[in-house]
Amino acid sequence: MTIEIAEKKGKKSKKDAVAEPAAVDAGETKKEKRKRKSDDADASGAVVDEDKAERKRRKKEEKEKRKAEAAAAAAAGATDAGEAEADVDKSEKKKRKKEKKAKSGEADGEGESAGSPSDKKRKRTDTEEASAAEPSSSKKDKKQKSKKHRASEPEAASTSTSIPASSAATPSPSDISAYLAEHAITLSTPITPALSFAALQVPEGLRSAFAGFDKPTPVQACTWPPALEGRDVVGIAETGSGKTLAFGIPALSRLMSKSKKAKPQVRVLVVAPTRELALQTHDTLTALGGPAGINCVAVFGGVDKGAQIRALKNAHIVVGTPGRILDLVNDGACDLSQVSYLVLDEADRMLDRGFENDIRSIIGNTKQEGRQTLMFSATWPEAVRRLAGTFQKDPVRVTVGSDELTANSRVEQEVEVFENDREKDDRLMKHLRVLAPHKKRASDPEAERILVFVLYKKEATRVENTLRRSGYAVNGLHGDMSQNARLEALQGFRDGTTRLLVATDVAARGLDIPNVACVINYSFPLTIEDYIHRIGRTGRGGRSGKSITFFTGDKHERGLAGELARVLRDSGFECEELQKRFPMTIKKKTHSVYGAFFRDDVDMTAVPKKIVFDD
Incomplete structure (x- = not known):
């Protein structure tokens, strides 16, 4: 009996001895598992925190980008603002859904943290892939938005005019007064001069005319604004003051705004006193308007009319002397009925040479309603005033210096x-x-x-x-x-x-x-x-x-x-x-072009008033 008990104890002790190492091994495995669990939980928590911080950062960046894009679209006057907002809302909804899925995945991951390490590793990989997919989706959204923005730019360009908005600040009244006083400019009607080329609302193709010049001349600065508005203008300035561009830029700007598909018609007429001046004006306007498809024709005497008649068939601008213009009109070769922009260059000189009747006949053949008439002259005699009063409507008169003929001070x-x-x-x-x-x-x-x-x-x-x-x-x-x-x-x-x-x-x-x-x-x-x-x-x-x-x-x-x-x-x-x-007597006239002359150094009281003849 005693032996049996001892044997049982021995067997038990052996079993305990054999089981003890196994128990130790099992105990070590549980500790390692608990440690792994805690490490995995900490890692998953860290990943979750990092993911949350990353999402917040990306969300903040996206919000700032959306604000910047919205501000840029508003500044550029984008027409697809509503579509952009709809796209932003859709992208936000998609992001919210992804965030919810990610959160639910993280919650499942936390609930299954006691699962196998391979599952946790797989979940971490899925989370990283989802986080990596979000930037790619935002890149796609950006590409789509940039494509839409680029597509909207040509539409905006096509609907807008070719005249760019002015970037120059409007001069103050004190600046205008100082400018007028500096250049001795007199205005019949208050206007705002174009003190810089940037202040002009003209097509971009005309800005090549300003190359090599720092700023407009006084006559240009004061005649461009009313001329571009369609008003009649009288410009009185000395020779060499830039009068050709003063009337040329508004004329070309008007023609460039017309449809190019329309049949060529003479819409601009420039009348000059001499052939040389007519040809010079023609060359200037051709150089500026030619690239835009505007045809300018010079007509004057001394050459065969045949070539001029053929050229007139495709003319938009005619520059010529009064005699040849009237000759072509009377022959039926030059139709002036659609002329809506008329220029009389060197008006006082043309009247001085006896062209007044020709000029009146020419003007009578132009468009009577809606015609804009500009006159440029070095002086402002009575004959020019009468002509302006007859054919101009409330003109803006710009006088640079004196309206009497004076020599160039330079x-x-x-x-x-x-x-x-x-x-x-x-x-x-x-x-x-x-x-x-x-x-x-x-x-x-x-x-x-x-x-x-x-x-x-x-x-x-x-x-x-x-x-x-x-x-x-x-x-x-x-x-x-x-x-x-x-x-x-x-x-x-x-x-x-x-x-x-x-x-x-x-x-x-x-x-x-x-x-x-x-x-x-x-x-x-x-x-x-x-x-x-x-x-x-x-x-x-x-x-x-x-x-x-x-x-x-x-x-x-x-x-x-x-x-x-x-x-x-x-x-x-x-x-x-x-x-x-020599005697310093000055012959006086009734005005600066016409009139009788008489001496002013004769004592009229000493002159007999009655001539008596001897029988």
Whole structure:
């Protein structure tokens, strides 16, 4: 009995001995499991915290991006704001659903944390994939939004006009007053001048005209705003003040706003006093309007009408002299019935040359209702005022400087008095040796040019031949030359092939020839107005210039000595020799273009009032 109990105890102890190590192993496994569970729980909690922080950060970034995109869309005037908001709402809903799924997955993961490690690992992988999928979905949304934004840009461009919004600040009243006072500008109606090119509402294609210029000239700054609004304008300014672009930019802007599919019709008419001025204006408008498909045709006398008639069939702009324009109208070759933009350039000069009746006939053939009329002139005589009162409606008159004819203040005037005409040739050669020491030079567009004015055609030919025999590269420009020869001579002078040009007064008005450093009046003109226009060929575009005038006092010159002295005095120059040798009388007129002349130095009380004849 005792033995059996002992054996049982021994067996039990053996079993306990065998079971004890197994129990130890089992105990170690449970500890490790608990440790793993706690580690996994901490890791999953850390992942959850990291995921929550990441989602909050992404949500904040998305919110800021949406605000920035909404602000940009509002600034750009995007038309698909409603669609963008709908897309944002949809993306937000999708994100909320994903977040809910992720939360539910995390809750399941926490509830099954006692499960196998492989399940936890799989859940972590799924969570990381979901978090990685969210940025990719946001990228897709961004791509879709950028595509929609790019698609909306052409639509906005097509619905808007080609005239960009002005980025320049509106000048204050004090700035406007200071600008008008600085440039001696008088306005008949208050306007806001365009003090910079950025302030102009013009098509982008016209801005190439402003290249090389810092700001508009005074006449441009004050005539562009009313002209672009469709109002009638009168511009009174000195020569070389930029009047061609003053009326050219609004004309081209108006044509560019028209449909290009419409049949070509003459809608803009520019009337000029001379062929040279008409051709110069034509070249300027063609250079600016040609790239936009705007056809400009110049019509003037001295050439065959056939080519001009053919060109008129596709014309949008016609620039010409009064005689040839009226001739083509009477022939039925030039239809002006659709002209809604009319320009009279150098109006006082055209009236002075006796074109008033032609001008009135031309205007009568243009569109009467809705026509915009612009007149530009160096003076404001009674005849021009009557014309403006007849054909313009409440025009804005812009006067830069004085409305009386005054010399360009940037031109230094020098007058040399001679006893005999024969002294002129020697004095001319003396000046040319200083002004043009290199008689012949290769074509140079930047070379300074010298313009010699004479009174008669034969005199021009003689002086030209004299200079050519002396070795100078010289051309002439006068009425006895054919039109082609005149154009070649003028072009050679413009591009610098010849630096000397001997011309009659045909080239004295309106021509813009660059880099004319000096004007020499070899013979004095018939009127003081022509003198002022002659010397106005230099000192253009803000540059300074010089004029040298030969004065003998013969024939008509003696009666102009007083007016010449006044012009010199008003410009800050004096000529003592002129005042000593000639009477300083000034011929008065009823106005600056027409009228009878009379002396103002005669004591009318001493003149007999009645003539009595002896029997």
